[in-house]
Amino acid sequence: MKFIVELALKNLARYKRRTIITAIAIAVGLMMYIIVDSMLIGAEYESMRNLRWYETSSARILDSGYWENRMQLPLDKNIAQPYRIIEELRDEGFVGTPRTTFSADMILSSEDFGEEGNLPVLITAIDPRTDNDVFRFEDTLIEGRFLRPGEDAVVLGSWFAEDLGAKVGYWVTLVTRGNGGFYEAMDLQVVGIVNCPNPNVNRTLVMMPIDTAGDYLAMDGAATEINILLPDSKDANGYLVEIQSIIDQSDDNLAVYSWEALAKDYLAIAEAKRGGTGVILFLVFIIAAVGISNTMLMAIYERIRELGMMRALGMTDSAIHMAFIIEAGGIGLIGSIFGVIFGAFGNFFLVNYGINFGMIMRDMDMGYRIQSVLKGAWNPSAIIIAFLAGFILSMLVAWIPTRRALKMDIPACLRHQ
Amino acid sequence: MIKVEQVVRDYQAGETVVKALKGVSLEIGDGEFVSIAGPSGSGKTTLLNLIGCIDALDSGEILIDGVKVTSMDKKEKTTYRRNNLGFIFQTYNLIPVLSAYENVSFVLSILNLPEAEIHQRTMAILREVGLQGMEDRRPSRLSGGQQQRIAIARALVKNPRIVLADEPTANLDSKTGQEILKLMKAMNEKYHTTFIFSTHDQMVMDFADRLILLHDGNIISDERRSV
Amino acid sequence: MKRIFLIIIILIALIPFALSAITVEEIINRMDAAETFSTSFSRGEILSTDRFGQKTSTFNAWARGADESLIEFTSVAERGQKVLRTKGEIYLFYPDAQELIRLQGAALRQSLLGSDISYEDMTGEKNTLAQYTATIEGQESIGGRFCHIITMVAKSRTVAYPVQKIWVDMETFMVWKAQYSTQNGRLLKEMEVLGTMEVDGRILPSRTAVSDKLKKDSKTIMVLTEMQIDPPLDPSIFSLQNLTW
Structure with missing residues (x-):
């Protein structure tokens, strides 16, 4: 086991350029994920707030x-x-x-x-x-x-x-x-x-x-x-019930409506948009996944003979599998760490200073109730998800090509150019 | 003692079936230094792979020390190879990211031997193949002959019963090839390890104690000679 | 002779007095009557002008009493579109969409074919006195016709125009001109009859201009090219079933 880990890490260190490029791809993917997620949450949060502050009230x-x-x-x-x-x-x-x-x-x-x-x-x-x-x-x-x-x-x-x-x-x-x-x-x-x-x-x-x-x-x-x-509170419905009972005393025809009911159309669009942004985030992930799977695919194919030798010498398939997965996981880990660092760094500016979209928003109805400066929001769960996904996904995408290589018989591996 | 009985091996090459071995039988005793020779396509590598338990045959049987290795499953074969067989390849097949020392020692690592023993045995064998002082070098910083020495050390470090070498000198110039053969012979004599190597090089054939000639999947001659 | 002459002069002098002796209620009732037929059929066109240009639509219209009417457009752009008015309701039929729309409430305030006439303007209850309090302001000659000038103030808020000023022909009781204003007297729309025709002894407007006084260059002219009074009409013309043929 120690040898396997050592071998994986040495391969990582040996193919520095490849490791760095792939890790950067992952890091950029994760950074984009974190920042896009932050922007979307920020936009939505601010939209909802601006909706209440200027359109619907609570x-x-x-x-x-x-x-x-x-x-x-x-x-x-x-x-x-x-x-x-x-x-x-x-x-x-x-x-x-x-x-x-x-x-x-x-x-x-x-x-x-x-x-x-x-x-x-x-x-x-x-x-x-x-x-x-x-x-x-x-x-x-x-x-x-x-x-x-x-x-x-x-x-x-x-x-x-x-x-x-x-x-x-x-x-x-x-x-x-x-x-x-x-x-x-x-x-x-x-x-x-x-x-x-x-x-x-x-x-x-x-x-x-x-x-x-x-x-x-x-x-x-x-x-x-x-x-x-209404004060910001989880128990908005409680307030509504209370208000309804107050107005029922003076007029039977009156009813109180929550801002969610008033902005139903907007919220439905926002919901749909969330589905759409989910797709964007998924694509960001796919980019990172394709990056690492391509790298691992190349790494595996250029080492098929080496792999055949190790198998001939009596190394088990699972050990070889493990070595490649650790290697991919290592790239994923490096990428994820940097992705989270860069993402957090970028997000720091996004949360504290924001991006001025004024000129775009002016002429384009994006549905969001935001004008000019768009600020991000911290979403720890997205950062954790990004980190784990970068790490785990990297290992997962290495799984398949390794398995395929291990399915070749040993003479074929040894003949492989 | 290796016993090969009526071994047939066919390959599917597209539409046609290539008969690599057409019912080969032979016996190789312990500690022999055997060359299997023949033109390319004669089936020598296939025979080596079958004895080395990295290929499966279509009919016949191979017994090593009375053990029917050809009827083992994949896992058993892996274990058998790990414990009993050493391999030397034409292209050395060293792991480029590992040092000379590591390329040899990992064979012992996968046998789960204690660290001290691994070190002691690795250093010893490297000294024997003449790579003293080069333990930390990566393969890329060694010559072809030196790389093949690592490969020999890697094959021998675990004291295998049999070492299989597929064209071990084909990538080397004749002088270096001869040195490698001498080294292999020396090891053969010292550890009484059976060496079976394939070649189509006359110089290599001349070096062997026993020369088995293959042609079109059949043994056409099998002669013992004294060098 | 001299005496007779004097009497004539006195009589002539008295004419305005005699005519003005007619009560405002009577004028309004006769005005309403002049606009109401048991049945009618007309053919005509609507020329609407706004700042984007001019547009002509032609139509056939059938009416029965004050409440029921059917307009069918015959001009190319609107061919087959129909507007059916029954008591209190207006239905629109669009042949391209095979769609029937019922207009109610605020929707009646929309304009007819982008003109200065709203659907609501067409739902003319011809009982003006029920909705307005009228007073005679004086007399004036319009296009050579002597008219009463009458100001009408709405009795309730449910009437579209809080104040109307109308010029009613002293002889035929046809309205030559009308000004529609807000309660504060802000002039909103003006209607003017530009030409008349005689049908069965009645003088009817044949060319009427309506303009939105708040929007510059906005004018609608309604021309009647043919008018039949009291023709026999099948009552089913004003049914919903008939609307979709």
Whole structure:
């Protein structure tokens, strides 16, 4: 046994260039695995967070009729007294803010924008006093100021504003249908521009004060939704049950929906994407595996005569098998160690500094709710898996060609050129 | 004592069957220094491989010291070779990553002998084949003759009953070849080890105590001579 | 003679007074009546213009009472598309997809063939007084026709246009012009009759322009090339089964 290990290690040391190249291939594969995995986890984590921070909040109370017809954004399926419910929630320790969303035609005048135009938009009417208790828009303001209650004003997402050519101070006209169906038009001034890290929001965001919207749309104090901030906790469902019991006391028609339910489509895509990224990671592995199997194949074939000699001299097949597997495992181990070191090193920068994908994300809808800087995340299990896989896979891929070589009869091995 | 009885060995070469040995019978006594000669394709290597238990025959029998080696299974053959047979190859077949010493000592390692004995026996045999002081050299830093000396040392270090050498001098110039033959002969005399070697070289044939000529899978002559 | 002349002058002077003596409710009811037939068949075209260009669609339309109508498009691009309106519902049939779509609620607000007319505009309940409070603002001549100017304010929020200002022909009670506004008086759409035709003694609009006042260069002209009033119609025309033939 000692001889076998020695022989394997000597072969490793002897064929330095081959060992180094193969180990580098493995190391690069593993490093890519660790970094790609980190990026994907980071992207997903940040996406989910940005989804909650800027789109769905942690949970949302809706009229159940609204939920059923949510595609039409029905203003009449509303929460009649949102503030009373928010008060009740606050008594139980939950933070909430009302919002009303509605679609409108945005009319741009040539006076401000240089030419006439109109486009369909989605308006989010918020309570400027409480919205930032639940959402995080105030931190994202890059121009002008945030909304004030009761004013005829809008705040736009920066990409949306850019696409429109809108600047702070410009006026836009919204034509929409009020609660009941009547036409309404409102002239609103752009008072601020936010750069929201969630690209889907930043690309479309139009916010206005909920009381202004309520007046125009004849909401009579109603809102279409109450958004709730929940503490990060494993027991989100427990909170939902608690909130449901609170709102059941005041209105039978209201129901609370988790952000997962609200972002169901996104989560389904994310799930599918995870399958796709699994394929990417698998390919990374395959590259490393092909590298080592090719190396071992060459190593074995150029040593078939040597192998025949050892067999003739009475060395058992299992011992020879072991020698090659230890050799491959040695390359795998070196590659894995360096792969993990490089991967961890690269990941350190990825986690702490991130990569700026801003220009790519701007023009490409990747589905992720991330803008500009993408940061990685530490995933110890991926690193351990990468390490073990690099090591074990290397030995496994050496198994087959060795077995094939050992199936040749000894004279054939000795004749082998 | 090696007893070869009516040994037939056919090879499948594509569509055709090549009859390598067509019913060869012979006996080789202990401590003989035998050359099996003949043109290439005459079946000499096949005969050597069969005696060396690394090939299987189609009919007939080979007995070594009364043991029917041809009816052993693969594992038994491996064990038998490990304990009783030494091999010398035309191309030496040394392990390039190992030193001269290691190339010899590993044969004893796989016999699981104690480390001290391995060392003592390896050093002794290397001295005998004239490689004293070259123990640490890798094969690539040795001449062909020196490499074949390692191979001889490797074959002899475990005191085998029989050493089989397939064209041991074919890759060497005639002077070195002669030295190798002399060394083999010396070892044969000293340890009383049976040496069987194949060759098609007249000089090598002349060196043998007994010359068996093969042609087309048959023995056409078997003569003992005194050198 | 002089006396007779005086009487005539007085009478002429009194005409506006006499006409304005008619109540606003009466005007609206007669206006509704002028737009309502027991049955009708028409042939015409819709010319819609927006900033991307002009488009012409031709159609045949059948109507019965105020609630039921069927429009079948005959122009190449929309051939075979049908819009069936029954009481409170609108169905769209697309022959290429063999698909029947029922429009409800907010979907009725979509525009018809990208024009300035929405499906909802077509579901004209012809009981204007139930939805609006009307007042006469005055009189004005439009294209040589004397009209009442009437402002109508919606009684409820379920009416699309909170404020309408209409110019109703004093004689024929046809609406020559209408302006649709928000509650604050923001003008949204304007309708103008550009030409009329006489069918069975009734004066009907033959060429009507609708423009979206908030969108520049946006205009839809509806032309009726043929109109039959009270033709006999098979009631099954307005059935869903009929829609998919």
